[in-house]
Amino acid sequence: MILLRRQLPLVITLVTGLGMAAQYYVPHPASEGLLTSVTKWLQIIGGFALVLGVTSLFHVHAVKIRRQEAGWGYSVVLYAGMLGTIAVGLWANGKESIDGVMTAFGWVYSYMMVPLQGTMFAILAFFIASAAYRSFRARSREAAVLLAAAVIVMMGRVPLGEYILPLSGDVSQWILNVLNASVRRAILIGVSLGAVALSLKIIFGVERSYLGGGKE
């Protein structure tokens, strides 16, 4: 059983990983056909993965409601929102609009989901402002440099800033194009090396945390 439960998954990872990496270097139609099939499969599997991600939320809130834990009323709201959306969505065949006419599903999307999600992130504007006033301090020389660059870019990227300080536009352009680009490039190279190392470790079974869950 250990073979089936531990070894075999590692073999699958090794074979698929090496295979798909090798595919990149092989232009032959046979190899291209393999890539087409496998990515098509991943597309469908991706749908199942999405379901998997969503269901844990399902579970957490069901438990909350059953045990009537503190704030279970909110979990009921969550369930109501979810079931309502599903019902409306199935009714509309999963389409927000049919021939340009908005369905009930589209209504839920436009008048509930869009404002809710949009506003959740819009409140951050207020918190940035308050943090700007209360805690963006030049505690060290590094932080001072950061804030100076931030102020230049903030001014250089809006019409008012360019109007008051005509140079700020060019300077912020230079910061972004040269200084920022060089740092981002170094980070990109570093992170990519890390990602390649991690992928290689996964393929060769040195890194197995992704197998996680499931009892032995």
Place this chain on the structure above:
Amino acid sequence: MPFESIVGAWVATGLTLFIFSFLYKDNPVFKVAEHLYVGVSVGYTIVKTYDTVIVHLIWKPIVENHEWMLLIPVFIGLLMLTRYVPKASWLSRYAFAFIVGVGSGLAIPRTISSFILKQVEDTIRPLLTLVPGEGVSFTWNLLSPASGVNAIIILIGVCSVLFYFFFSVEHTGPGKAVARTGVFFLMIAFGAAFGYTVMARMSLLIGRLTDLIEFSDASYGRPTLWLLVVTIGLLIVLGRRAQREPPQES
């Protein structure tokens, strides 16, 4: 104005104001809106997944076009769902092994070519330019991205930041100077990111307020104004009630 747009304006405005009430403090009105948000977006994802995956990518191709090969990913996908059956949950490992294996394999050569080779290639630039007829020259123009001086600055930036994230040698002596340079480059880039993030967040606020302004129009029945009053009223009532009840530790 169609009826559903008017109702929609009222609902959208109400939910927007409920979320904004978090600015006053964390409160039940906000929590209701927050949970509704999670519920609706999960419901939306489920519907879309059902329609796209089950109907258009699985059912139709298999049943109508007899693409039997597609049963393989369906099988792998089902294996993934065994996670919820404690006795068979180990089967889900096969699915994860497949996805992670393919994903890693696809990523390795593409990352090398797009993010390492391409970026190294562009950083290695001749510091001098050859102008036909004039000979070799060095360009000092800071505003031209391709100038010699900018090529040098980029080279210094890339190298010093790479060195900063180098953990095999102690940052002493000349290493310290290089690492310090790297830190300052990093801070400038963070500053730029900071400025841009501020810009992004402010844009979101502008977007929401634009909607609220639109919905304060008489053709919608001025939901913004009315619901603002209602939300403030709710906050006051809830605040009073919370004061009367003993505070709970959660």
Place this chain on the structure above:
Amino acid sequence: MSFAERMLKIDRRIIFLVIGLCTLLPLLYPVGLPIKVSPEVRGVYEHIESLPERSVLFLSFDFDPASKPELHPQAIALLRHAFKKNLRVIAMTLWVSGTGLADQIMTQVAREMGKENGTDYVFLGWSPGNTAVIINLGQDLYKTFPSDYGGKPTKGLPVLDGVYSLKDITYLVGLGAGNPGVEAWYVFGKDKYRFEMGGGCTGVMAPGLYPLLRSGQINGLIGGLRGAAEYESLIDRKGTAVAGMDAQSATHAAIVLLVIMCNVFYVSLRSQQGRG
């Protein structure tokens, strides 16, 4: 408690009010400051401008309602430009929660410009699989999307005439709010299938895309609401982005002022403590 200390301790809700007013007032009473166009945005604009009629423009709307204020105006401006140039447009999204927005944008602009679904444009909808979708599109578009958003089979659509995969498109613009976004379209798309591409993104993502811009991996970048405003002024159709620029100016000025005040108080506080 010194003055500086008291000033630093004021209720943050007062600052919330300040920033709220800085946004609201310019929206209600716009000034209309001129907008300078950056070379990044011009890159995308000029490339589209140079395309012959009926070229294929592929637009991927990889964002959700959270980034609507920034990317929605970009999408609208790009589409108006493409339709004005009589390009064929193929659109899709990799973000499930962005499907509704993308559909709205397509229908709205197409109706406004008198374009026909299936002949002048097609909206493919959403598909799971993230980067696998990009590769699969590069291999075979009809396999990835057997039918479009409305359920019509993609095979035989006049708009897709001569288009079998990403190799056959003329220009791709990814409008990304995160991952998968512009970078993914390069790594899994352009890297192998060799089409020209540009990008549009939220302000948060923009600084991270500059290395790709420099190396020519993308030939232009529309960053945030500001980028959208630049594009709107390039195509001479002022929309929500240009309208938002005054408020953007005001809020930036307010934040800069707040940061300066914060540091003035901080320094004075520190020098007091140093003396005490």
Place this chain on the structure above:
Amino acid sequence: MERETYFVKRTRGTAGPFLKVMMVLAALVGLASPVPAQTVSLPPHELRVFDTPSDGGGSLTVVWPPAPHDSKEVRYQVLLSEGAEDGDPSHFKVVDEFSSNTHYVRDSKWPWWTRPAGPEQHHATIKNGKAVELKSGNTYAVALAVVAGEQRIFSSVVQAAPEPNWFNWNQLNNLLLVLGFGGIVFFAIGLAKKREMFLRRIPGLDAVDEAIGRSTELGKPILYLTGAHDMNDPSTIAAAVILGRVAKRAASYETELLVPHREPITMAVCQEITKQAYLEAGKPDLFKEDSNFFITTDQFSYTAAVDGIMLRKKPAANFFMGAYFAESLLLTETGASTGAIQIAGTDSDHQLPFFVTTCDYTLIGEELYAASAYLSREPVQVGTLRGQDIGKAVILGVLGLGTLLATAGVALDVQWPQLFLDVFKDVK
């Protein structure tokens, strides 16, 4: 090479007088239009046609030497016959046409190791597509025509068959890099398993100790957050490792530790780690099961609750390790307002600017992993870090050397630096 020089010489020899005659003729007819002032001499010589290497088939490459008439006005046409018959090229289909001063091999993207001909030669690629149908395995006849004004001269006809290939030699450098880097990483991991490996001191860890010391002095608790991701994420694992160190210090100083969680599994793991740390510090009796506690999975409700804890309990040290999203600002801002020492460590680059400005010390990106490897001394982690370091060192070397060579190439006007530079290019 010899043959090519010969060819060039010969064409030069014959082109001169012919050209003059043509110019006189043009003047006589009074052609002021952009019709070529010079014209073609000879049929394009030494045409080579072969299967395009390193591709999936359905494509042929045509290569031929330059000629003195190469100019904007004189055009080349690539001709193809769908059948294999060696017929009259004037009946062939024109599949490509361009000015004769373009399409040089030196302008193409081939690296030196796959270049099919010298850099001065012309090349064209015929691909299966809308205009032409090229099937792998079939033999096709290809010819070249030179067009100057009314004149059209054909080359001899050459036959070739496209076929699919099993390796893309243009990507050889990519493959070698993967193999080389992979080798280095696994070698380093192997080495780390055998012996202790040096890692530089991470200054952030000193700051961690300082902050705990201050909390003890003030008699206030320590707050530690492990981030938004679950236990599968490397950043959360690093956060948990660092929690071990913090908990051990806190235990030996007998300072209260608060670890609010937003993910039940992470909480369970961290509980174990904390318990172990108290054991190691010799204070198992001080360990409290509820120092790790679960709040909620909802982003903003969690944030509001943690902010509440900061305001009520006023911890003297706040630690933010792991992955963070938009909530980072709300957390650190409240923390800063309570006067706590704040130390952050995250690989969420979009939140780093906020951590740097609101916290006293920030572990940036990879530093978080390095700190965790430094503390845990786990061979795989340490070895990977070392492997990546070697990779970075190589890239640093390539950047330095490459810039020197590229500059030398321009300054001396020579081509040989390309031998090195091509290896580090993405060429397909």
